[in-house]
Amino acid sequence: MYSFVxxxxxxxxxxxxxxxxxxxSLLRLTPGDPAAIMAGDAANAEQIERIRAGLGxxxxxxxxxxxxxxxxxxxxxxxxxxxxxxVADLIGQRLEPTLALAxxxxxxxxxxxxxxxxxxxxxxxxxxxxxxxxxxxxGFSVPVFVLAYLLIWLVSLKLGxxxxxxxxxxSEGLLPFLQHLILPAITLSVIYxxxxxxxxxxxxxxxxxxxxxxxxxxxxxxEFHVLVRHALANAAVPxxxxxxxxxxxxxxxVVVTESVYAIPGLGxxxxxxxxxxxxxxxxxxxxxFSVVYxxxxxxxDISYVFLDPRIRY
Amino acid sequence: MRVLQSWSVRIGGxxxxxxxxxxxxxxxxxxxxxxxxxxxxxxLRPGEAxxxxxxxxxxxxxxxxxxxxxxxxxxxxxxxxxxxxxxxVGISxxxxxxAFGVILGLVAGYVRALDGPLMRVMxxxxxxxxxxxxxxxxxxxxxxxxxxxxxxxxxxxxxxxRLVRALTLSIREEPYVEAAVALGTPAGRIMLxxxxxxxxxxxxxxxxxxxxFAILLEAILSFLGVGLPPDIPTWxxxxxxxxxxxxxxxxxxxxxxxxxAVTVLAVNILGDGLRDTLDPKMAKRV
Numbered sequence: 001m002y003s004f005v006x007x008x009x010x011x012x013x014x015x016x017x018x019x020x021x022x023x024x025s026l027l028r029l030t031p032g033d034p035a036a037i038m039a040g041d042a043a044n045a046e047q048i049e050r051i052r053a054g055l056g057x058x059x060x061x062x063x064x065x066x067x068x069x070x071x072x073x074x075x076x077x078x079x080x081x082x083x084x085x086x087v088a089d090l091i092g093q094r095l096e097p098t099l100a101l102a103x104x105x106x107x108x109x110x111x112x113x114x115x116x117x118x119x120x121x122x123x124x125x126x127x128x129x130x131x132x133x134x135x136x137x138x139g140f141s142v143p144v145f146v147l148a149y150l151l152i153w154l155v156s157l158k159l160g161x162x163x164x165x166x167x168x169x170x171s172e173g174l175l176p177f178l179q180h181l182i183l184p185a186i187t188l189s190v191i192y193x194x195x196x197x198x199x200x201x202x203x204x205x206x207x208x209x210x211x212x213x214x215x216x217x218x219x220x221x222x223e224f225h226v227l228v229r230h231a232l233a234n235a236a237v238p239x240x241x242x243x244x245x246x247x248x249x250x251x252x253x254v255v256v257t258e259s260v261y262a263i264p265g266l267g268x269x270x271x272x273x274x275x276x277x278x279x280x281x282x283x284x285x286x287x288x289f290s291v292v293y294x295x296x297x298x299x300x301d302i303s304y305v306f307l308d309p310r311i312r313y
Numbered sequence: 314m315r316v317l318q319s320w321s322v323r324i325g326g327x328x329x330x331x332x333x334x335x336x337x338x339x340x341x342x343x344x345x346x347x348x349x350x351x352x353x354x355x356x357l358r359p360g361e362a363x364x365x366x367x368x369x370x371x372x373x374x375x376x377x378x379x380x381x382x383x384x385x386x387x388x389x390x391x392x393x394x395x396x397x398x399x400x401x402v403g404i405s406x407x408x409x410x411x412a413f414g415v416i417l418g419l420v421a422g423y424v425r426a427l428d429g430p431l432m433r434v435m436x437x438x439x440x441x442x443x444x445x446x447x448x449x450x451x452x453x454x455x456x457x458x459x460x461x462x463x464x465x466x467x468x469x470x471x472x473x474x475r476l477v478r479a480l481t482l483s484i485r486e487e488p489y490v491e492a493a494v495a496l497g498t499p500a501g502r503i504m505l506x507x508x509x510x511x512x513x514x515x516x517x518x519x520x521x522x523x524x525x526f527a528i529l530l531e532a533i534l535s536f537l538g539v540g541l542p543p544d545i546p547t548w549x550x551x552x553x554x555x556x557x558x559x560x561x562x563x564x565x566x567x568x569x570x571x572x573x574a575v576t577v578l579a580v581n582i583l584g585d586g587l588r589d590t591l592d593p594k595m596a597k598r599v
Binding site: 014015016017018019021022023026027037137138140141142143144145146149150152153157164248249251252255256259260270271274275277279282285286289290293294 | 585
């Protein structure tokens with residue numbers, strides 16, 4: 001098992017390296033002076049000169065890349081020209097709302113989608129199954145910001161149940177924290193629920209066709225037990241996989257959702273940085289999100305060993 | 314045709330055809346120039362009558378079917394003309410991603426030496442969330458129609474590449490490919506003449522999904538204010554403009570939102586129908 005974990009860890013290195021090269025070359029692929037682009041539209045000649053020296057633009061491109069990578073590896077993502085602080089600190093400041101939103105969304109999505117998927121597979125072809133599949137196509141198609149405004153209009157404006165926008169830190173109390181976060185999390189979880197429910201349904205359906213299910217039923221086990229302990233347990237690996245892949249959709253959704261609900265997280269930071277053409281911040285945020293995505297999927301790969309005892313590496 | 318017997322293909326296809334007609338016939342659907350505005354007709358509710366001033370300075374009576382925005386522009390005209398942009402960006406980006414993905418996938422699947430390096434690069438691109446790649450590229454290049462299309466297509470290339478590579482790897486073992494190799498057919502002709510035609514069905518399915526995703530991504534970019542310039546009527550731009558006044562005038566957000574959702578839904582339903590009829594193996598998987 002340790003050799004498997006080690007092998008997966010090693011396989012992650014080339015992916016991260018390619019990500020680093022891509023993020024690094026973002027600026028180099030653009031026509032124009034990277035130092036001037038990096039400095040933003042408001043910079044003066046002296047500032048541009050300082051950045052030029054910092055980037056090592058007079059050195060060969062390979063040297064530039066290794067210098068940059070060495071700094072990034074130390075956690076130095078440069079300085080934001082718009083916010084005037086270190087990008088790493090900026091990401092740290094904005095992490096809490098995004099982490100809270102993402103955690104609540106994943107929790108919500110998993111708790112809702114897996115029972116739905118199992119129920120649809122159990123009554124395959126029935127009205128519930130069809131309804132869920134219909135909902136899932138809708139879930140993929142309704143854009144997250146359209147859904148966000150629909151929910152704000154209905155829940156906050158018409159019914160007046162929840163605040164329209166904004167964010168409260170957890171330290172300001174659990175209730176206001178959840179009140180501000182629940183609507184964005186519901187918005188964001190819809191597409192995720194559609195995705196996980198579909199895969200849960202397909203995997204459980206496949207498991208239900210196996211001989212051991214017939215045996216379990218023949219033994220007279222309660223249907224719930226058969227569904228959960230036998231069918232769902234054997235569908236765990238594909239479900240875990242799709243949760244991991246869905247993180248990419250989640251990150252995209254965070255960018256949009258935080259903008260609509262005025263949540264001061266990393267997604268909002270990304271949009272602000274792009275609007276201000278603040279390239280050190282853009283680079284930093286992309287790098288951060290991508291590394292998180294790769295690492296989460298690494299953890300999920302490793303979790304297969306625990307989810308499925310048949311897997312022995 | 315077996316494909317046309319699927320209700321998903323019929324419904325999705327018909328809806329898409331209707332949208333295409335709306336896009337083409339935009340000037341004759343009771344619209345005015347979507348850039349026209351009139352200070353006297355600001356913030357009208359859907360169905361209210363007002364007036365609009367043409368570029369020649371002529372003032373016309375006009376019924377604002379979907380209301381007007383805070384500049385006094387006709388939301389209906391903007392939404393209808395927005396159909397053009399959405400479909401244009403969606404279809405162009407899908408074709409672009411398809412073109413590059415097919416070439417790279419064929420090469421990766423057929424030329425063994427290039428498989429490893431090419432696919433590592435694709436893994437790297439896929440590790441960066443698509444929306445971030447598109448946002449960063451648009452920010453670098455400044456948004457215009459071609460740059461937005463390219464920026465949306467790039468993150469979609471790896472998915473097509475993976476698909477074509479996987480298909481190529483299995484097709485290259487087929488006897489007719491082996492026969493072609495034995496006859497000394499050049500590699501390029503084998504890839505394009507013998508392998509590519511057999512990937513068409515799954516590619517078509519992938520193309521519809523890519524198109525749906527591209528339409529969504531374009532709207533998101535516009536909505537966030539980093540996409541096409543605000544004077545171009547796109548659904549995302551109309552919504553971005555309308556979000557400021559959302560509490561008082563939700564129609565500015567809802568009408569383009571409905572069009573966007575219906576379009577993406579139509580393309581996705583068409584894709585599901587094509588998948589189920591053309592590619593039963595893929596249908597079983599999802």
